[in-house]
Amino acid sequence: MLRDIDFTKKVTVLTGDRPTGPLHLGHYVGSIRERIRLQEAGAECFVMVADAQAYTDNIENTRKVAEAIPQVVADYIGCGIDPDRTTVFLQSAVPELAELTMLYMNFTSVSRLERNPTIREETRQRGYEMVMPSGFLCYPIAQAADITGFRATHVPVGEDQLPMIELAQETAAKVNRAAARDILPEPVAVLSTTGRLPGIDGKAKASKSLGNAIHLLDSDAEIERKVMMMYTDPDHLTVAMPGKTEGNVVFAYLDAFHEDRDEVAALKDHYTRGGLGDVKLKKLLVRTLVELVGPIRERRERVIADPKGIEAVLRKGSAAARERVAAVMNDVRSGLGIYRLA
Numbered sequence: 001m002l003r004d005i006d007f008t009k010k011v012t013v014l015t016g017d018r019p020t021g022p023l024h025l026g027h028y029v030g031s032i033r034e035r036i037r038l039q040e041a042g043a044e045c046f047v048m049v050a051d052a053q054a055y056t057d058n059i060e061n062t063r064k065v066a067e068a069i070p071q072v073v074a075d076y077i078g079c080g081i082d083p084d085r086t087t088v089f090l091q092s093a094v095p096e097l098a099e100l101t102m103l104y105m106n107f108t109s110v111s112r113l114e115r116n117p118t119i120r121e122e123t124r125q126r127g128y129e130m131v132m133p134s135g136f137l138c139y140p141i142a143q144a145a146d147i148t149g150f151r152a153t154h155v156p157v158g159e160d161q162l163p164m165i166e167l168a169q170e171t172a173a174k175v176n177r178a179a180a181r182d183i184l185p186e187p188v189a190v191l192s193t194t195g196r197l198p199g200i201d202g203k204a205k206a207s208k209s210l211g212n213a214i215h216l217l218d219s220d221a222e223i224e225r226k227v228m229m230m231y232t233d234p235d236h237l238t239v240a241m242p243g244k245t246e247g248n249v250v251f252a253y254l255d256a257f258h259e260d261r262d263e264v265a266a267l268k269d270h271y272t273r274g275g276l277g278d279v280k281l282k283k284l285l286v287r288t289l290v291e292l293v294g295p296i297r298e299r300r301e302r303v304i305a306d307p308k309g310i311e312a313v314l315r316k317g318s319a320a321a322r323e324r325v326a327a328v329m330n331d332v333r334s335g336l337g338i339y340r341l342a
């Protein structure tokens, strides 16, 4: 959380998203909102469109990734990431990250990668038990390179990314030990104040592939349609009946997005006592979400209408990112005593 961060020391933030489609409210509460807070707090910020990582499980969908890249940039800018203050760049346009990844592969065993809980979960989801792309197994190493390559101190991410941050910490520590001096900071995760956002169907996670998320590009009518479909308490059959707030998606979203905490607390109380209907609550949530998403959607539409502008943002950001990672990698190489052809 932001209040745990000591801003008297230099704070460098790196984070990113795989471009596999437009982003949704889960991304927004999980990480993007924290990035914007960090940007506003004056941290040095790098935000990456992680296309190289997207290929680790999408090599047969390269076109989908290509199409999603400008969408994700539009989502970022729509949400308030300001390319004049945050370096927004494309992972594959920074080849130094791939070089650093290759070097880091020597610091991590295959069994260490196979133990990574997020990799294990994703292996199951993708059916990679028998045949796994080696790039997929190694993406946590690439992620350690993404993070340490910028000397990032803070990484705003969702909880599922904690094993990746741990590997980045370990890698930084190994490099520092091998070099016998502190070349790389050990990065820490910045978790969002709200936990994981459930899907509108009540499933544990809002996700594009499950089709249960509200996207930052959804129209007001689409938001309303999705909210009206939201899973609530299946035993709450009449307005008069007491209802459960736990596992109730409408309350999970009100918790995440409605700014008046006291009002949410009073509504929960009322709902638990009975006498508060789902439709009334859903209408409040529609208003809350339309107020949040409307301006984001309008900004992102203006960005999408200007593909050259998007390219310019990525080109400028990626050039700056290259310089940064090249300098860090030079320090890593010399710290490790690696021969370099002059």
Ligand code: TRP
Pocket (backbone or CB within 6 Å): 014, 015, 016, 017, 018, 050, 053, 142, 143, 146, 147, 155, 156, 157, 161
């Ligand atoms: N793994 C992240 C995701 O799935 C994307 C990512 C790549 C990332 N490199 C990163 C996140 C470095 C934080 C830091 O969305």
